[in-house]
Amino acid sequence: MIVSAGVCAAVLLGFAGARWLSGRLGHPPWASPVLMTALAAAAVLAAANVPLVQFDAATRPLRWLLGPAVVALALVIEGNRQLLRRRGAAILLAVTGGAAVGFGSAVGMARLLGLDSVLAQALSTKTVTAPFVVAIMTATGGPIGLAAALSVLTGVIGALLVPWLFDRLRIGDESARALGLGVSSHIVGTEWLTRRNPRAGGLAALAFVLTGLLAALVVPLIWGSVG
């Protein structure tokens, strides 16, 4: 009990430190606080020779709180209700279509390259933000750690490359760019955009929460019917 509280406090403190460090570096996408904290935790576990099972047991309270935090994401959708009222149909169509392309292209390419079925399952949620990924994989018994890592990595890759792609292809519409970044690169991409353009960042946030919600309701059913 005391050990668990200590480990959880250490993770929270580590995350606060990583967030501070990321800010000092100017918030580059590759300095994701989540990634830095996880790497530091893994290094400490390896150095102290602590088995992963013990760390898992000690951090159970944090894992549990992820559920309530996902519930709280409703605030993001509600915060954009004006926008939804005005352009809801177009936003929902773009998010649904984009999420479907994300799911289909990842699963299809995994099959094409002959990747392991566990990898294909983890890749299927790469276009979903990590909190939803953990929730989906927990509910379906999927590869939680692997899928969460691929999701965070996707966010970093997207924040680095998607704005460049849009520039190259001369896609200038602010809303289209925000939705594309939000769906494809979820939290990391959205934070990157919010620092440059808070209004567009709000739309990107709406896009990634809707994508996650959609995936949470649909992906388990797909895996359930295939598996």
Added chain:
Amino acid sequence: MRALIEIAPGVLLCCCLAVAGDAVAAWAGLPVPGAALGLLAYLGWLLSGRGIGWSRRGAALLLRWIGALIVPALVGLQAFAGVLGGAVPAVVAVLVTTTLVTALATALIYRFVGGGR
């Protein structure tokens, strides 16, 4: 102390909705995560405008720390070193390609359905 009183109701509400969502999913035999159902319930409540302002502070606090809550899952990646093995280049190729394709598809669909105007 006052901060705690302002934050606790929202955190507790989100906890209750997450638990209720899990219970509903289990009862209905649905494989969907209960938290997603809890989110829908909270959203409905927020949109109905029936004085739920007291929950905002706590819910916002959970959102601010959501990154820290993912860390334990991410550390669990270690257990999959065997699965990843030599597939790293292929996985990176999938991530880069599909992320760009997804972003482009989303932006183009939005433009096609006339959202840009």
